[in-house]
Amino acid sequence: xxxxxxxxxAVFASAAAVTASLALTGCGMEASPMPPSLxxxxxxxxxxxxRAGNDVTLHWTMPKRDTEKVMLKGEQHAVICRHLADxxxxxxxxILVAPQAKASYTDHLPADLVSGQAxxxxxxxxxxxxxxxxxxxxxxxxLAAGEAPARVQNLDAHTSADGIxxxxxxxxxxxxxxxxxxxxxxxxxxxxxxxxxxxxPAPDQxxxxxxxxxxxxxxxxxxxxxxxxxYEVDRVAHSSFSGHDIETTSAPSATVTLDARDVFPPHTxxxxxxxxxxxxxxxxxxxxxxxxxxxxxxxxYRRDAGSSTAPVRISPAAADAVVSPSxxxxxxxxxxxxxxxxxxxxxDGNESTRSAEVEEGLPQP
Numbered sequence: 001x002x003x004x005x006x007x008x009x010a011v012f013a014s015a016a017a018v019t020a021s022l023a024l025t026g027c028g029m030e031a032s033p034m035p036p037s038l039x040x041x042x043x044x045x046x047x048x049x050x051r052a053g054n055d056v057t058l059h060w061t062m063p064k065r066d067t068e069k070v071m072l073k074g075e076q077h078a079v080i081c082r083h084l085a086d087x088x089x090x091x092x093x094x095i096l097v098a099p100q101a102k103a104s105y106t107d108h109l110p111a112d113l114v115s116g117q118a119x120x121x122x123x124x125x126x127x128x129x130x131x132x133x134x135x136x137x138x139x140x141x142x143l144a145a146g147e148a149p150a151r152v153q154n155l156d157a158h159t160s161a162d163g164i165x166x167x168x169x170x171x172x173x174x175x176x177x178x179x180x181x182x183x184x185x186x187x188x189x190x191x192x193x194x195x196x197x198x199x200x201p202a203p204d205q206x207x208x209x210x211x212x213x214x215x216x217x218x219x220x221x222x223x224x225x226x227x228x229x230x231y232e233v234d235r236v237a238h239s240s241f242s243g244h245d246i247e248t249t250s251a252p253s254a255t256v257t258l259d260a261r262d263v264f265p266p267h268t269x270x271x272x273x274x275x276x277x278x279x280x281x282x283x284x285x286x287x288x289x290x291x292x293x294x295x296x297x298x299x300x301y302r303r304d305a306g307s308s309t310a311p312v313r314i315s316p317a318a319a320d321a322v323v324s325p326s327x328x329x330x331x332x333x334x335x336x337x338x339x340x341x342x343x344x345x346x347x348d349g350n351e352s353t354r355s356a357e358v359e360e361g362l363p364q365p
Contacts, residue, residue, distance in 0.1 A: 040067045041076050041099075041127035044138035049123055051143045052234070053151065053251030054114045056107040060125055060138065064100045067135050072099040076127055080105050081137065083122040084145070085241075089137075092123075109145070118146035118239040118248070142244040149175070149235035152253035157231055161264040163221040166231060168253070170216030176236040177218065178249065179208040184228040184257065209236070225262035225294075226348065230255055265350040266292040269325070269342045274360035276332075283329040283360050287342055290325070294346040298322040302329065305337035305359050337361030 042063035049058040058080065065071055075096035081089035092107045113121070121144060124137035153169040166179065183204045210218065223229060235250040271288040285300060300322060301311035314329060315322045332338060338361055341354040 039129045040135040042067055043136045044125045047125055047138040047141050049141040052249045053148050054109050059104045062097050062099050062101045062103055079126045081124045085120045113145040116146050118144045120241040121145045142246055144239050144246045144248050148248050149237045149250040151251045152233045155233055155253045155256050157256045157258040159260045163219050164223045164260055165219050167217045171214050174213045176211045178234045178236050180232040181206050182230040184230055225260050228259045230257050262348045265352045266290055266295055266344040266346045268352045269344050269355045272342055272355045272358050274340050274358045276362050283332045285340055286326045290344045296345050296347045299343045300327045301341045303339045305339050311341055332362050334362040335364040
C-alpha cells in the first residue's frame with residue numbers, strides 16, 4: 001500500500017475514534033427527566049366578604065401565576081367553601097375566573113342558616129388545577145349565620161328647615177342604622193357659583209351610622225338644600241365569636257330620591273333702627289345682619305304713619321339689591337312720618353316675615 005494511502009487511513013481511524021468517544025460522552029451526560037408541572041394556582045390572599053339579609057357576597061383577586069411561578073393561562077376553577085365554625089368545607093358554589101381578574105360570588109344562604117341565634121360562618125376559596133388539586137385555601141372570612149336584622153320598610157324622605165327627615169316603619173327597641181346617601185348629579189343642571197349655594201353639598205356618596213331607639217325617623221342635618229339625593233337605610237347587628245367581631249346587615253331598604261328644594265324662608269331681621277338726616281334729606285335705616293347661609297339680601301317697606309294701608313316696598317326691585325343691613329330712604333318728605341319694616345330673602349326667593357316696625361320722619365325745614 002502506498003505511504004500516502006496508509007496516512008489517510010490512519011487519519012480516518014483517529015476521527016472515527018474521536019466521534020465514538022464524543023457519542024459515548026453525550027450519552028453519559030443526559031439529565032434526569034423533569035416531572036410534569038402540577039399547574040397549581042397560587043392561593044387567594046385578599047378574600048373579603050359581607051352579609052346583607054340572607055346573602056353573603058365575597059370578593060377576591062385571582063393570582064396570575066401558579067406555585068412554580070409560571071403564568072396561568074385560561075380560566076381557573078374556583079371553589080367557594082362555607083364552613084360552620086371549624087367544620088369541613090361545604091361547597092357553596094364553583095365558578096371559572098380568568099387569572100388576575102377581580103372575582104365575586106354571592107352565596108344565597110340555605111334556610112337552616114338564616115334562622116335562630118347567631119353562629120360562626122367561615123368562608124374560604126380554593127383554586128383547583130385540572131386534576132382537582134389545590135395549593136391550599138385562601139385567607140379566611142368570618143361572618144355569622146342566624147336571623148338577619150329586619151329590613152327597613154316604607155322608607156321616605158322629606159325636606160325640613162333643619163335638614164332632610166327620613167321616616168320608616170318603626171320597630172320596638174334600639175338599633176344601629178346605616179344611612180347611605182348619594183348626591184345625584186344632573187348633567188343638564190346649570191352650574192352654580194359657590195357663593196350662590198344654600199351651603200356646600202356633602203361628598204357625592206356618604207354613609208352615616210347612628211345607634212338610636214327606633215322611633216321610625218332620623219334627621220340628616222348635613223345634607224344641603226337645593227340638591228337631589230338618593231337614600232337607603234340598613235339595620236345593623238353585631239356579634240362576636242372567638243375574638244372576631246362580626247357585622248350582619250339587613251337586606252337593603254328601597255331607594256328613595258328627594259329633590260331637596262329650599263322652600264323655607266330665612267330668619268326675620270331684628271333690631272331695625274331709623275335715624276333722620278335733615279341735611280341729606282333722608283331717613284337712614286339699619287338692622288342686625290341675617291346669619292342664614294343662603295341669604296341673598298333684604299327688602300325695605302314703608303307706609304304712612306297713622307294709615308292702615310299695606311306697607312309698600314321702597315327698596316330696588318332686584319331681589320338682592322340691598323345686600324348690606326342698611327338702607328337710605330331719600331324719598332322721605334319733610335314733615336311726614338313713616339312706618340318702616342324690613343324682610344330678608346334667600347337665593348331661592350323665599351322671603352321672611354317683616355321685622356318689627358319703627359316710626360320716623362324728617363322735620364320741617
